[in-house]
Amino acid sequence: MTGLTAAVTALGMAAALAACTGPGSDDxxxxxxxxxxxxxxxxxxxxxxxxxxxxxxxxxxxxxxxxxxxxxxxxxxxxxxxxxxxxxxxxxxxxxxxxxxxxxxxxxxxxxxxxxxxxxxxxxxxxxxxxxxxxxxxxxxxSTRLLFYNKALFAKAALTPPRTWAELQADAKVLKARGVKIPYALPLGKEEAQAETMMWMLSGGSGYTDDVGDYSLDSPQNVKTFDWLKNDLVGEGLTGPTPPGELDRAAAFAAFTRGDVGMLNGHPTLMRMAAKKGVSFGMVPMPGVDGPARSTMGxxxxxxxxxxxxxxxxxxxxxxxxxxxxxxxxxxxxxxxxxxxxxxxxxxxxxxxxxxxxxxxxxxxxxxLYPVGKTSWAQVSAGIKREIGTAVGPHGNPGATLGSLQRAADRAENAE
Structure with missing residues (x-):
């Protein structure tokens, strides 16, 4: 009986093990x-x-x-x-x-x-x-980006949405004269400065990289773009009381939903935010030097x-x-x-x-899109967030700032 009992016990254990390793065990x-x-x-x-x-x-x-x-x-x-x-x-x-x-x-x-x-x-x-x-x-x-504008403010000032940089500046001057707090919101603070930067670079005909994928932060077109921003937009007092280098995207969006901003670049989430606050808005492609920008940021x-x-x-x-x-x-x-x-x-x-x-x-x-396939991009992006706001400040030098960022990008790329 002892042998039979052992055999039965062994069979029972085998059955139990089979149950444990049956359907579901490979989940x-x-x-x-x-x-x-x-x-x-x-x-x-x-x-x-x-x-x-x-x-x-x-x-x-x-x-x-x-x-x-x-x-x-x-x-x-x-x-x-x-x-x-x-x-x-x-x-x-x-x-x-x-x-x-x-x-x-x-x-x-x-x-x-x-x-x-x-x-x-x-x-x-x-x-x-x-x-x-x-x-x-x-x-x-x-997502992509478009230029948002406050329809109520534009209607009161009899303005039409801008298609060129010159028109954007002219609209911003009218809005400023009518007491709009932030005619154009330029968020170059550390939160998402790399986004606003890229949108303006694209509208100026360049970008972060050239046609073969090399960094081109200090291209002539990019220097010209930031010279214009510094002298013709920020220098004319058209970007509100907060220096662009201290203005984050979230704060700019919040100001737009309060009705304090005439124009700013935005993504689809801003539609819902503005609608919740009852702000009537329109959206157009980002203005370029001579007409709507041929490319926007994705x-x-x-x-x-x-x-x-x-x-x-x-x-x-x-x-x-x-x-x-x-x-x-x-x-x-x-x-x-x-x-x-x-x-x-x-x-x-x-x-x-x-x-x-x-x-x-x-x-x-x-x-x-951002050059996210480059392992150096995270380091380059962090540098842009830290420094680009200084380029449009009162003592800023866009060429020098972009040159410094370019040299840092080259070092990061070569270190890979």
Whole structure:
């Protein structure tokens, strides 16, 4: 009996082990860290991701998705620490990717996505996700910039929206004469100076890089642009009481929603902010030297997938789901952002519900993005935030400031 008992016991243990290693034992939990696009608890991105994860899990019972959402001021640092501590998430939806790609920590889009999904990305956004001609950054959300103007202030002054720098200056002078506190808001403070800088560089016919991708911060066109800003806009007292180098984008947006600003550059979120405050506004392309700027600034945020946990197949399934037309549209509509795929963009362009975003959509094909594929960009961008405001100050020298930034950019690039 002892032998039989042992045999039965052994069989029981084997059965128990089989139960433990049966269906469900190979379940995978994917960790995703994402940024919060909401402006209140009611529309936190956590709610979007929780709904999306639940829908995905229902279709893929062997895969769970655990999403942690952080504010934009914290999310990049959170992911950086997780990676440094050896606990990289499976995916991170963040603002930059090139440093992780350069260190070999990321899966490429080719590793993960089905061909139909990868080919659906808008080309200029997909290209911006490349490092050494391999796509590691998958665009997740996009926006462009337009010149916003206060319709009520313009109507009272019998003004029309500007198409050129000269017209912008003339409108600003009239608004100043009529007592408008900030005729044109020029936020060159540390929060997002690199954005306002790039918009003006593009309107002047240049940008951060030249045609072959080298930094060109001190190009003749850029020096001319900042000479004009210093002398013809700031020097004429048309940018309000706060020095541009001390004015952050958030403060400029808030002033616009109070009715204190005549004109400023803005992205789609400003539409909702202004509408909530009852400010009537219009939007036009950024003025250029002789007419509307031929290109505007585009911005993309990025989805990345880390190699550390080795869940390539499961991550690929989830991202194929994330980038379906329906899910891209749902996210874009929830947060007034532009779709990153052809299919969702085409659907939005043809839907009357999305007409408020039509001008931003129209600007996207000709937009230019930050040079995020350069691992030096984070360092260069930080330098711009620190220094560019001094270029338009009373003792500023645009050529000298841009030259200093160019030399720093060259050093950062050569150090790679």
């Amino acid at each position: 995978v939990t994917l960790k995703l860290v994402a940024a919060d696009y909401g402006d209140s608890p009611a529309n936190s991105s956590q709610k979007y991701w929780d709904r999306l994860a639940a829908a995905f899990e229902k279709k893929n019972p062997g895969i769970k998705v655990d999403v942690s959402v952080y504010s934009w001021s914290d999310v990049d640092a959170k992911v950086k620490k997780l990676v440094a501590d050896g606990h990289a998430p499976d995916m991170a939806q963040i603002g930059a990717y090139s440093d992780y790609a350069a260190r070999g920590k990321l899966y490429s889009a080719d590793d993960l996505l089905s061909i139909p999904v990868q080919s659906d990305f808008l080309p200029q956004l997909a290209d911006a996700g490349d490092v050494a001609r391999v796509q590691y950054g998958m665009p997740f959300a996009a 911005v993309a945020d990025w989805m990345t997938a880390f190699r550390q946990n080795g869940h390539k197949e499961q991550v690929g399934k989830f991202l194929d789901f994330v980038y379906s037309e329906k899910n891209v549209l749902d996210f874009s509509r929830e947060y007034d952002l532009l779709p990153v795929t052809h299919s969702a963009s085409d659907a939005m362009s043809g839907d009357p519900r999305d007409q408020k975003l039509s001008k931003f959509l129209d600007a996207l094909p000709n937009s230019q």
